[in-house]
Amino acid sequence: MAWDVLAWVLAMLAFLLVRYNFDLSDAQWGATLAYTAIAVALQVLAGIFTQFYLGRSRIGSFAEASWLGMLVVAIALVVGLVFSVFSPSFPRGVAIILPPLALVLMATGRFLFRTLIDSRSRASRDGAIPALVYGAGNAGYQVAQLLALAEEPPYRIVGFVDDAKGKRNLRINGHRVLGSGDELVKIAKEHHAEVVILAISSASTSLIQHLSDECSDNGIELMVIPPLREMVGGQVTMGSLRKLNVADLLGRRPIKTDLSAIADYITGKTVLVTGAGGSIGSELAVQAHRLGPSKLVLLDRDESALHGVQLALYGNGLLDTDDMVLCDIRDEEALREVFETHRPDVVFHAAALKHLPMLERFPLEGWKTNVLGTRNVLAAAHAVGVERFVNISTDKAAAATSVLGRTKRLAERLTAWYAMQYGIPYLSVRFGNVLGSRGSVLISFRSQIEKGGPVTVTHPDVTRYFMTIPEACELVLQSGAIGRPGDVLVLDMGEPVKILDVAKRMIAESKKDIEIHFTGLRHGEKMHEVLFSGAEAGEPSEHPLISEVQVPPLDPELVPAAPTEEDGRSPLDSAVAPPRTQLTIEHVRLAEASLIGGRE
Structure with missing residues (x-):
């Protein structure tokens, strides 16, 4: 404040010296001094009133310079106009030249102050x-x-x-x-x-x-x-x-989500999430909860997982409310009762068995959950008039070579049948590996590193698509908003990443000397995953990171209780059927082939 007052005085003296050599009449001196005094008083009062001099802006910042300029211009216009009109002896050149000259001096003082502070700051950075x-x-x-x-x-x-x-x-x-x-x-x-x-x-x-x-x-x-x-x-x-960190190597693209479009179909509606205790289901629950559904029903067969998601959402794990539902999607009757009770408007179907090697050993379990379980959920949803159904699928359903891929593809086709048969927005969303989900490669590698190794990689050239859990769930919610009946929406997973690079990065982060062992690809595994099969052509959707494909619908009435062998016998009914551990992908593949009238 003192510097600004001095700036007005110095500007006045400099101008009068250069322009008039101080040779003014008494009347002119009086008018000039009065002008300067009023300008100074107005600037001080306005500066205090607007908190300009009370630290609202950092000295020498753009914000302070802007306020200072506006103050001086306003004062110059008002006071200069008044003196020019009502004081005949007032030198009009003072009103024109004095304010900008004063402003230059004020700015110069601030520049010098900021330069001094910056030089001290640089001196303090010598150890940086x-x-x-x-x-x-x-x-x-x-x-x-x-x-x-x-x-x-x-x-x-x-x-x-x-x-x-x-x-x-x-x-x-x-x-x-x-x-x-x-x-x-x-x-x-x-x-x-x-x-x-x-x-x-x-x-x-x-x-x-x-x-x-x-x-x-x-x-x-x-x-x-x-x-x-x-x-x-x-x-x-x-x-x-x-x-x-390793997550940075697996894709850091910003995702722009149209929250208004998402909110339109979730806000004020009853939303049900199957598999709500899983990695994807729990994050879907969290993100859907933020959009204000009238009721959020969380269904899972794992009571501990439900306890965890309730704790994350509501801060308590009492499990004593009717929106926490313990139910197995294999149980058709119990599932129908849940849907009758809650009558959801929107369903996110995330319940599934997903561990590829385990399903290769126990394909019948995959069939019961991923195929029959999905059929049960779809039937229950349609029976109570669910408006929108989103089935969570996987990239392994494209050109499937595993039990997991085959069963998830059948789930996509069952969903497409309901959409086509009744013209309702029932759709599937397909994406790849999710960082941090249960059983993901990062969890496995971290555990192996903590134990001192070795880290096991199937093959030095194997690649996979990766996405973070929040990223995947945002796009799932977006897909539910833009998907048309029967669509299979495929999320853009970015660039495939070599699993070996992920292992090396995680070992480097640990700063440990750990070996990498190559175990070879397991049965049903691919060297490189694809997002579309050879028969599928992805079409652009309303969202730049989502493509859409069509799959042939599958009538749920044609789905058998279990995949059959080539001669038509059911492993459940035949006394000479191989034990569960010997059932292979061939049975699942033949079952799917028979449902569409021939082998793929």
């Missing part, structure tokens, strides 16, 4: 780790601002790199863009950077993998900012800067 920032966009600017404002920043920026040619030599907070990503290692060595901060929130998997390899080979630590969905308000914070 020199860092090179990859990405000179909005996220890179936020990183620079964050480190500039921190009292004791962990990193000291030595420059930026960016692949956009137009940004070469651009300066961000005083730090120059030194080159492109191709020159990263060379620039890092020239400027003694020990850390590279990847400031691209939507970086592709291939870019992250490339940077990880380059940094690792040259002894440089790689830090990343999280995807936008993990940042509050899309803002980078000091806490959000973190080391690269």
Whole structure:
């Protein structure tokens, strides 16, 4: 405030000296001094009233400069106009030149103050780790601002790199863009950077993998900012800067979800989730709960899993409310009673057996749950008039080679039959491996690493698609909003990732010396998963990350109690049928082939 008062006085003296050499009449002196005094008084009063002088903005910031400019302009217009009209002896040049000159002096003082503070701040960063920032966009600017404002920043920026040619030599907070990503290692060595901060929130998997390899080979630590969905308000914070982890290698694409479209079919409706205690079912329950259904019914055959999801949703695990339902989807009568009681409007069918090797050994169990169980849920849903039904499927249903894939494909076809027969939006959603779900490769690898290894990988070249649980469930909810009757909606899983790379990354994170053993592909496993079979052509949908395909409908009346052998005998009825452990995918394959009039 004192500096701004002095700025008006200095501006007045400078102008009168240059323009009039202080040779003014008494009347002119009086009018000029009165003008300056009133302008100063108005600025002080307005500054206090608007809290301009009470710390509402950081000194020297853009916000403070904007407020200062508006204050001076407003004062100049009002006071200058009054004096020009009512004071004949007032030098009109004072009203024109004095305010901008005073404003320049005010701004100069703030610039010098901020320069002094910044120089002290830089001096305090001498112990910070020199860092090179990859990405000179909005996220890179936020990183620079964050480190500039921190009292004791962990990193000291030595420059930026960016692949956009137009940004070469651009300066961000005083730090120059030194080159492109191709020159990263060379620039890092020239400027003694020990850390590279990847400031691209939507970086592709291939870019992250490339940077990880380059940094690792040259002894440089790689830090990343999280995807936008993990940042509050899309803002980078000091806490959000973190080391690269394995999840970053498996896809970091931001997902834009049309919440209004989702809310339209969930808000105020009764929603039922089967398999609600599982990894996907529980996250679906959490996300659906946020959209305000009138009632959320959670069904599972595992009481402990229901306890966990109730605790996560409501903060208690008493299991004493009617929206927590203990029921096995194999039990047709019990399932029908549940649907009659709750009469849901929307159903998310996530209950399934999903462990491929186990279903290869016990295919009949997979048939009972994934095929017959889905048929039971569909029948119960249609009987009570469920408006929308979403069946959770898997990429293994495309060009299926396993019991899991075959049974899930039959579930897709059963869902399509109800949709086609009755013209209602019953549909399936197909996606690949989900990070952190029960039995996922990350859980297995982490357990093996904790025990000291070895880490087992089936084959050095095997690849899989991956997606995070929240990401998958967001797209499932979106699919339910945009899907048409009978659709099989296929989620874009990004780029396939080598399982060997995942194992190596997790071992590197553990900082342990652990061996990797290759066990060979198990029966029914593919080297590379596909999202579409050879007979399927994915069509674009309303969402850029969702494609749609059609599958032939399957009349539920044609589904037998168990897959049959080639001669038509049922393993349940035949006294000479092989034991359960000897039932193979061939029985499931033949059963499906017979249902469509021939082998596929």
